[in-house]
Amino acid sequence: MPLNEVESFSKSHPDTFFSTGIHPWEVHNADPSALDIFEKLLANDKFKAIGECGFDRNAKASFKEQGYFFERQVLLSEKYEKPVIIHCVASFNEIILLRKRYNPTQNWILHGFRGKPEMASQLLKHGFALSYGNKHNPASVEITPIDQLCIETDMHNDIQIETIYRAIATLKNCNIDELNAACRLLKLYVC
Numbered sequence: 001m002p003l004n005e006v007e008s009f010s011k012s013h014p015d016t017f018f019s020t021g022i023h024p025w026e027v028h029n030a031d032p033s034a035l036d037i038f039e040k041l042l043a044n045d046k047f048k049a050i051g052e053c054g055f056d057r058n059a060k061a062s063f064k065e066q067g068y069f070f071e072r073q074v075l076l077s078e079k080y081e082k083p084v085i086i087h088c089v090a091s092f093n094e095i096i097l098l099r100k101r102y103n104p105t106q107n108w109i110l111h112g113f114r115g116k117p118e119m120a121s122q123l124l125k126h127g128f129a130l131s132y133g134n135k136h137n138p139a140s141v142e143i144t145p146i147d148q149l150c151i152e153t154d155m156h157n158d159i160q161i162e163t164i165y166r167a168i169a170t171l172k173n174c175n176i177d178e179l180n181a182a183c184r185l186l187k188l189y190v191c
Contacts, residue, residue, distance in 0.1 A: 019186075022073065027061035035076075052086065052111050053070050055067070056089040063091075071102075086128075092115070111152065113136070120143055132144075
C-alpha cells in the first residue's frame with residue numbers, strides 16, 4: 001500500500017496494529033522525501049514496527065538504493081523505538097554486518113524465514129528473531145528458541161494462522177499459547 005494511503009487506512013481500522021516500511025521491491029519507486037511521510041506515521045501508537053524493509057537481490061532497485069532506505073529505516077527504528085521486520089533475499093551476510101554496525105536496541109525480526117538450520121543458527125547468534133510461515137524449514141524451527149520465534153501467514157488467505165501455530169507447536173513440542181514471542185518482540189502488550 002502506498003505510504004500516502006496508510007494513514008487513512010489506519011484511521012478506518014482504529015483497533016488494528018500496523019507495521020509500515022519501504023519494502024525493497026518498492027525502493028525503485030521511492031523518493032527520499034517518502035521518508036518524511038514515513039516518519040510522520042511512526043509517531044502513531046498503532047504503528048508497532050517498521051517493515052517490511054531490507055534487501056532483495058531480485059528487486060528492481062540497486063543494492064545501494066536498497067541500503068540507503070534500509071539504513072534510514074533502521075535509524076528511525078531506534079529514534080521511535082520500533083522493532084524492524086526485515087525482508088531478506090540472498091543478503092543475510094549484509095544484514096548481519098549492518099546489525100553489527102548499528103548495534104540496535106530494537107528487535108530485528110527476519111520475516112518469512114525458510115533457510116537452513118546453519119543460517120538460522122548464525123542469525124540467532126547475532127540476535128535476530130525469526131518469523132516462520134507455512135513454508136518453513138522444520139529443522140530451523142526446531143533450533144529456534146521460543147523467545148526468538150514468530151509465526152506469520154504473510155497474507156496467504158488460504159492458510160489459517162492457527163494451522164501454522166499447530167505445526168510449529170508440534171515441532172517445538174509445546175503448547176500453542178507458549179508461542180507468544182511476537183507479543184514481546186513487537187511490543188504488543190495486549191497479548
